[in-house]
Structure formats: C-alpha cells, structure tokens
Amino acid sequence: MDHFTYRSGVLHAEDVSLEEIADAVGTPFYVYSTATLERHFKVFEEALKGLPHLICYAMKANSNLAVLRVMVRAGAGMDVVSGGELERALAAGCAPDKIVFSGVGKTEAEMRRALDVGIRQFNVESEPELRALNAVALSAGRVAPVAVRVNPDVDAKTHAKIATGKSENKFGVPIARARAVYAEAAAMEGVAVVGVDVHIGSQLTTLEPYEAAFLKLRELVGVLREDGHEISRLDLGGGLGIPYRRSNEAPPLPFDYGEVVRRTVGDLGCEIEIEPGRLIAGNAGLLVSRVIFRKEGEGRDFLILDAAMNDLIRPAMYDAWHDVEPVREPAADAPVGPVDLVGPVCESGDTFARQREMANVEAGALVAFRSAGAYGAVMSSEYNSRPLIPEVLVSGSRFDVVRPRPTYDEMLGRERIPGWLE
Numbered sequence: 001m002d003h004f005t006y007r008s009g010v011l012h013a014e015d016v017s018l019e020e021i022a023d024a025v026g027t028p029f030y031v032y033s034t035a036t037l038e039r040h041f042k043v044f045e046e047a048l049k050g051l052p053h054l055i056c057y058a059m060k061a062n063s064n065l066a067v068l069r070v071m072v073r074a075g076a077g078m079d080v081v082s083g084g085e086l087e088r089a090l091a092a093g094c095a096p097d098k099i100v101f102s103g104v105g106k107t108e109a110e111m112r113r114a115l116d117v118g119i120r121q122f123n124v125e126s127e128p129e130l131r132a133l134n135a136v137a138l139s140a141g142r143v144a145p146v147a148v149r150v151n152p153d154v155d156a157k158t159h160a161k162i163a164t165g166k167s168e169n170k171f172g173v174p175i176a177r178a179r180a181v182y183a184e185a186a187a188m189e190g191v192a193v194v195g196v197d198v199h200i201g202s203q204l205t206t207l208e209p210y211e212a213a214f215l216k217l218r219e220l221v222g223v224l225r226e227d228g229h230e231i232s233r234l235d236l237g238g239g240l241g242i243p244y245r246r247s248n249e250a251p252p253l254p255f256d257y258g259e260v261v262r263r264t265v266g267d268l269g270c271e272i273e274i275e276p277g278r279l280i281a282g283n284a285g286l287l288v289s290r291v292i293f294r295k296e297g298e299g300r301d302f303l304i305l306d307a308a309m310n311d312l313i314r315p316a317m318y319d320a321w322h323d324v325e326p327v328r329e330p331a332a333d334a335p336v337g338p339v340d341l342v343g344p345v346c347e348s349g350d351t352f353a354r355q356r357e358m359a360n361v362e363a364g365a366l367v368a369f370r371s372a373g374a375y376g377a378v379m380s381s382e383y384n385s386r387p388l389i390p391e392v393l394v395s396g397s398r399f400d401v402v403r404p405r406p407t408y409d410e411m412l413g414r415e416r417i418p419g420w421l422e
C-alpha cells in the first residue's frame, strides 16, 4: 500500500496535489511519501516481531538525507556500501553501532573511517579484504567486528544484473570455503567474528531462494559453532521484490518472508539483521514528468516527456516496467490506446515504455511513474547536460524540496578549464 491516490481528479502524494508541487518546483521531479516509507519499515518490524533483530535500511536504494532521517527516526539501522554512504548515514543521525558496511571493494581509507566511528559490523566478502581489514584495524589499535558474506550458490530467479548469490557472481566467499575463512579470521588479532552474512539478489519475487539460502546458512552456523566460533548475528541481506506492475504482480509479503526467517533460522539464538532497500523506498516514490510533445510516428504514437533515461535509468538498464498514470484522472470512458513513452535524450534506449496502453494525454499534461522511489534518483546522471532533477518529500499536507535542481551555472561551475587552455 502507498499514499499516492486521486483526490478530486488529481493525483496526490498524501495530502498534496502533484500539480501544486509541479507548479512550485517545475518538472521533472521525484516525490517521496513519508507515510509510505514509515509504513514499509513497520511492516518489516511486524514481520520479525518477537525475534531479536535490527532492520538496516539498504540506503543505496535511496540515500537522500531526508529519506535517511525518516528511517533513522523510525528506528532503522543502515546498510552502507561506500565511504560516501557511511558519511550520509552519520549525517542523517544514524548511530554508528547500527551501521553495517557491505561491498566487495572497501578501500583502506573506508575501513579506517568506519573503524574510527565504531560501526556495528563489516560484512567481509573475500580473504584479501579480511587480511586488509585486520591490518588496518591493528594499525588503528582497534578490533573490527566481522561477518563473512557467504555465497550460497542459490539462483534468486531475478534479473541477471541484480542476482548476486550464484557462484559465478563476484559477491561473497563460496560457502564451501567459509570454514577456512572463519579459521583464518579467528586467528587474527584485529578482527572479531560476530556472525554470518548472505544477500542473494534484488527484486526477488518468490520465497524459495530465501528458504534455500537460509537453510544452507543454518547448516553453516552449526559447523562454525562446532569449530568454536561464536556466531551471534545472522545478516540475511535484502532483496524482497515489489509489484512494479500492479495489475498482475503480487510478490511475497514481508510477513511471509518473516515466517521463512522464523522457520529456517529463528531458533539459532542469533540476532537477525535484514537489509531491505527496494521494498522500503520503491513504492514510496514517484517520478513526475510533463509531456512536451505528442508525436505521430509511422504506425505508432510517441509521448515525448521532459524526463529521460538520465533521470530514471531502470527501463534502459534492466528492461524494467513502471506503471505510468496521468496526474489528471482520466474519465472512465476516456479513449485508451498504445503509446511509446520516451525522453529527449539522443539514444533509442531512452524509452520508458513501448506500446503502453494508457488513456490519451496531450502535450502539457503531467504523468507519474510509479515505483520510482528506489534505484531512481540515486542512479541518475547529468547525461546530455540535463541537471539532476529535484527531490521532494511530502508529509501529510506539507512538502519540502530535499534536493533542489541545480542551475546551469551550478552545473557548469563544478568544472574547470586548465590554465594552459585559457
């Protein structure tokens, strides 16, 4: 459920009309609903109720400071994957002991900073990383709390670019080698083993891959404990999918995911950590764009929008589907027809949807892309010298710009012409 609904014929974010926001900030823009973000967090809290747990929001899905602050206030920890994300988590007010650090390529500088602020846990993805972390911790006079990310060789049955749990993926240590890695870690003075970590992919639409991965994890925990390691935390990653196509998709609910967690690893006496990103932010955001032209092509019509692939790259990168709705509610008997939704960027890949059946809209109309709150603004660029678009946060009847649109001067002002070219 989200908080984007038609009221008196105009699509609203909570109590705010999208037309009002468009008038205030121009188009295109992203808009996020506080109530939806909070609701999604709460749904996970309820799914894990009774189990000791920490929900670490995977902030790579949407790392706007205002969104992070909403999550921090709700009680979330953070899953970060870079030094920049670590600084964002801290700036948003996240307690360091609620921050876990994932990623295959942490640099020594990133490790050092994370040790200095005292993060909760490093999710270590390889032996070279483990050795580097040990060395950095020793030189800093600290001990790094570590979970080793294991790769369970499970097919997440999702898009190839976001599957991470098969042996051919770059992520984690092959589960067959985990014992050896834990033995090496236990002998190190600079690291302390605290748990085991797994994350098998994103936009999962069935629970079976989770079940398979968690059962392998369960077996591993038994083996590691027999080897004398203290395993007190299980980080189960994120990845639960959302319905991008509301008419015919119904991915599993967090409650049922929670039941799988209980059934597979709930009795191990471990604190459970999960790292949802997309499910928290995805359906809490829209991309709103204006139709520049309606163009009749050879046998097909194009809606040329002022948003483009640089603003929302998911259709071009993952062949992703986003539901698109006119901001002015179409009459029940309005004509419906197929149309191609495209942006102004000079690439054929700058196509949001082909032959999409939707109510007729004309030049000047506003349209809203649903499910754009995750992997939207964070993946945007200024390709074609299109300035980053604003992000707006709504809460009830209030809204505020949480990232303004840069002016052309600001965009150009970040670059320099070297002296010898002047």
Ligand SMILES: *Cc1c(COP(=O)(O)O)cnc(C)c1O
Residues within 6 Å of the ligand: 058, 060, 061, 079, 102, 103, 199, 201, 202, 203, 237, 238, 239, 240, 275, 276, 277, 278, 279
């Ligand atoms: C991307 C990622 C997540 C979040 O995935 P979602 O599909 O957005 O829930 C969690 N953990 C790790 C390690 C990730 O890389």
